[in-house]
Amino acid sequence: MSSTRAGKSGLAAESQKKIEANFDPAEAVRCLHWIQLITNTDQIPSNVESIDGSHDNFFRILSDGNILCKLMDVLLPGKINWGEKTFQPAKIEAMKIMRERERIAMFTKLVQEYGVSDTATFPTESLHEKGALNLAQVCNCIRTLGIEAQSKPGFSGPDGYWPRKSEKNVRDFSEDQLKAGQSVISLQYGSTKGASQAGMNIGKTRSILD
Numbered sequence: 001m002s003s004t005r006a007g008k009s010g011l012a013a014e015s016q017k018k019i020e021a022n023f024d025p026a027e028a029v030r031c032l033h034w035i036q037l038i039t040n041t042d043q044i045p046s047n048v049e050s051i052d053g054s055h056d057n058f059f060r061i062l063s064d065g066n067i068l069c070k071l072m073d074v075l076l077p078g079k080i081n082w083g084e085k086t087f088q089p090a091k092i093e094a095m096k097i098m099r100e101r102e103r104i105a106m107f108t109k110l111v112q113e114y115g116v117s118d119t120a121t122f123p124t125e126s127l128h129e130k131g132a133l134n135l136a137q138v139c140n141c142i143r144t145l146g147i148e149a150q151s152k153p154g155f156s157g158p159d160g161y162w163p164r165k166s167e168k169n170v171r172d173f174s175e176d177q178l179k180a181g182q183s184v185i186s187l188q189y190g191s192t193k194g195a196s197q198a199g200m201n202i203g204k205t206r207s208i209l210d
Helices: 012-019 023-038 055-062 067-075 095-112 135-150 175-183
Strands: none
Touching: 023 055, 023 067, 023 095, 023 135, 055 067, 055 135, 067 095, 067 135, 095 135
């Protein structure tokens, strides 16, 4: 059960439609399939061809935060205490909604702890509030998490499922090399390689001889 934000109108409604139009069902299938491979959850079909990547189904599967927390429990063992109230059933609807939001927030926090930039995560309402959903943003977060996971030593999930994480080309220079570099004056910084302005009258008054 998700919370529902008051319906948007005018420009806000048009903006929300554009956001939802960015959702790619094929990417959603890819994300759900990867989660199933990692968690072995029975809430997602193991056969990728049987996975429904529609907007509504993607939302239905992930919006309570449980499967996402199971995913992080595999990637970061010991970080989740399943005995917490956050994971206990709630009889009151308002409490149920609050705990769902807490689980989503826990997921995004652990994702950042795992190494994903906060700019690649999403606010809770993007997965929980109808009228403010941005499931394309959620897909991007899962994809980025998958790329990060593949780069971790000892990762036992499917290798090569996502693109490789780009690696920095770090070069180490010796002290002698650094000193040599400091002694070189680049032409970009005004060196004229021995040329002079002799004979030029730029900025000078012109001499007139009688």
